[in-house]
Amino acid sequence: MSDWTTEAADAIREAAGDGFVTPKLGMVLGSGLGGLADAVQDATSIPYTDLPGFPVGTVPGHAGRLVLGTLEGTPVVVLQGRAHLYEGIPASSVAVPIRTIRALGADTVVLTNAAGSINPDAKPGAIMALTDHINFQGMNPLAGPNDDAIGPRFVGLGDTYNKDLLRLLQAAAEAEGVTLHEGVYLAVLGPSFETPAEIRAFRTLGADAVGMSTVPEAIVARHCGLRVAAISAITNLAEGLGDEPLSHEHTLKNAAIAAQDLQRVLAHFVKEYH
Template structure:
């Protein structure tokens, strides 16, 4: 039995297939609490799902309706730095695709390399740089899911990003844009690394999202992604970096992000 089979059985035959999937990152899981007619299943009960152990990640899937739109919400994620193989990170994304989702919205907590987007800001991803040293598509390819070689030139959908900007404007929220650079972690970056990343063209740095975005494009999902900026990256600010600091400022950014995403989900319908 696959994870999708378990979810369908738990939700019942009358549950609508989700049109939209959301992944909620560190400290950003509150939106899942607004899902109506919800079926919630811990990741540990879903075959093949990687189970993380990081604070701020509830580790459960929620199926239901949000702002009138059938959704599936992944409340928290696992990370490569937890020792989880990159290929395992494909399972949740392929599961939401199997359930019927056509679009995936990814969120994360990130450090800003662009001082114009400081702590508490939100940033829509225009592109990414993968410095994780891993790709979830490495290994045997299942042609029934997607092609052996997938192009990523359009990985972050411009129409979806435009919709996010319209929703942000309607909510009176400033939505920045930028390139996200993903590192393996779990250590934070050195000042020299941040200077190098800025030279490469990165605007934000984090430890997630990129594997999910790659898998999503491979299996035909449209992708949008938003970072909640929790800090200025190492060497750009005075405050020492810590995960507690990340969660504190993620909660501040989450207020704006939740409003924007709620409107986005409503208008998606």
């Protein structure tokens, strides 16, 4: 692991002290979705500013803290908020929090985000499990020198979103009476929202949702050997598909609606995870 990853993991263990329990899985909570972190029991909470190498975001709706503890009886490490590439951070900086999850001992990460829907069946307030992605961010977090101790120079992404985890998510959603859509997530750099013409193009390419995060984390996670599941909280119809003007305030408002179902599904998922 990189020096920053090792230092961050050591800082987390030191903060937890004798109460440190190796997490079984990690979670990254996106815009307006951080409430699940408040349900973590026996929690150790650490601001990203106290963790070496962790990029610190500036976007409302992202608390910027790591929470270690148990959720539904399962040891977890939760990242409450993330930094985004559009904030000007190097793509490689995304690797540090994800690799830290791995360095702490977890073998799985669940990524969440707020996204716009390109699929008319998934309306605002819905949740969508990712089955694949399209990277339109123009960069890759693995660019640059490769550390063979972390992962291979060329990592395959054909199985990025683990099918076994997807089945567990669907079973959790069914048990909670929640409809869990499935689809392909297309990541753009941002921070500007997309144009109607871009959305039409993305739909032609096979995308079901569009957002500004998650893909770099998924790439880094697969590179370091983490299994990946991901869910989008649908906050709006993408540009040109609805009548309501897009804004971050609009995103946070509808994320809060979707978060109610998302948190129930994830809590059930975590309880059943082995």
